[in-house]
Amino acid sequence: MHLLSLTQGPLAQFLRVVDLIHEALCSETPITKRDMYYKDVALFGSQSTVNTLVDDIAATMDVSRSDLYVRASAKGLFCGSSLVMHLHSGDVVRGNDSKGALIPPSEDVKRFDVDERLAWVLVVEKEAVFQTLCHLDFSRHASLPGPGLLITGKGYPDVATRQLVASLGQNLHHRHNATHGSCYYLLIRPLLYRIPILAVVDADPYGIDILSVYKFGSSSMSHQDNLDTPRIRWAGVMASELTGLGVSKENLIPITTHDEKKALFMLKRSYIPRKWRKEIQHMLYNRRKAEIEVLSAAQNTMDLPQDKAVRNMHECLLVRYLASKIASAICSCAAKAAK
């Protein structure tokens, strides 16, 4: 065997990862995958090499990544004063209504406190949209029936973000929510009901794939199955509703060959819900996709339902669109609980 391939090939990479894990375990100091990669960039070549090796090792040994003392570096953000996270270290991460806070890895979190008035959770694919909503104080916006939580994974979510959303999905279904302000709300009987967890992603194959990671889990980490949020719902954006919102077809973006291949691949997955399949097919037939930002480019004509909760809005279409989706999700959650 060539000496070079021994020192630089897959075997060397594997041994280096095992070595770093062993070091972390012996010194009881967790290491992030990013740290591992930077220890020997020349050897690994790319971050994904490290990621794959760590996942493979964890799967082979039938342990979680955190059992190997490999923790994720914080990537995801959350915004909303309704959530306070207490860490093992004694630190407290308090949510803020106008600024995002980093989501710490779940192994660092001792407990989290959720304000009982929390009415909704919105997961947003892209950081740019998340920041826009933070600046608008969206988590406490007057047009919404109650305070909420914004979360973003900045694209494909890391373990910490998925863990937070999954925990919210499991723990937030027996909340008593007192009536709050507007007369629309007084009509809802204050019974126990589930708080909706909604996702807003781009109307393209990658957006829908990100949504499926939150809802069904990631195919590369299927052995760590407490990270899925089956009750998360796709609130938007759907290309099929855009003309009703005054967005003309000229604002839609042509799909790329990558989009085509990704879309066809997703259509082959049996667990993809029918509604998602319809949208993906339509995207392929029109050969167009849409980003969430298209709502900012649209005119102000639209036929959103005239709920009292959204009636007095003067904000942009994006905010009105999201508020309308949240309000109707809260309504349907309440209706289900009332049965």
Added chain:
Amino acid sequence: MASAELRAIAFVSLILLHTQSLAFLHAIDGAEAHTDSVWSVLWTPQDAVFSASADGTVKQWTPTSGQISRSQPPHTLGIVSMSSADAKGGKVLWNTLEGLTCLWDLEDGEIKGRWESYVRGKEDNEEPAWSVSLHPSGETFAATGGSGNITIRSADPASFGARKSTLPSGRTKFGLCCKHSPDGTRVAMSSEAGQIYIFDLAAEKLLNTYTSHAMAVRSFTWSPDSQLLISASEDKRLIMHDVRYNASGSAGKPGSGAVATLTGHTSWALCADVSADGKYVLSGSSDKTMRVWDLGSRTSVSTIQDTGEVWSVAWRPKPAQHGSAGEFVSGGEDGVVRWWRSAGAG
């Protein structure tokens, strides 16, 4: 009033009545709706109507009653293209979103051919098929797709899908639509970039390239006499192209290309069909309307409102009775196959 003035008024009134818009009435809806958009409809000379949908099914309808007479069980993916030929008892060809092409023999109702265009052969490096078209003889079919060329393939069940020839367009822009001319001499293809290519089948030669559109040409239609080609584009327009051609290459002026633009739709023009008598063009659009255009005056003479995007339209091929502008079938976003007929004299 003086009698001269009365005559003038009567004369003007007669002219106005003559140029009055056509009216079309909603005749009947299909008994059952597809569960997703209808992307393709056909009306054959045997008076059968076929619809193909995003829900993966192909249905055969009786136009007078709106009842389904035959149906194909659903594919896992939607049907993006459908074509028919009357030869040999009648055949219907369709292609799914991933590129599975099937041939339905109408005589015995069996599927006689299946071609997985997404399986790459050694010598065949074409992208999966998107749009397919049966030759009027039923012996071959044309396919186009991501590679931007037309391939002519066998429609014989024994060798279904086998490539017989390739007609290159010279570009690699996605081929959205291909259709044979009714006289069987030529096949045309339209691309995502807006070009329309016409090939002579016998000589396997590119005859013409039309660049009348700068945006995608979603679909086009040949006139029954194979002399006109009407394109429907995302630029919201339909363009009439004079494509007269003498296959033997002898006397007669060749067609002059784009001769008229039909404007009026406020969003993408999605489909077009020419009536049997060659007088009218019917178009469907994502502005949720259908329009009927008079080919002589090149103006819109009727606008019909639908509930959603109109993906496909087809005239009844039988020439209309005197005094009637004819009947047609439409399919679109709501999954319902709808029949329409002329309200009276045009």
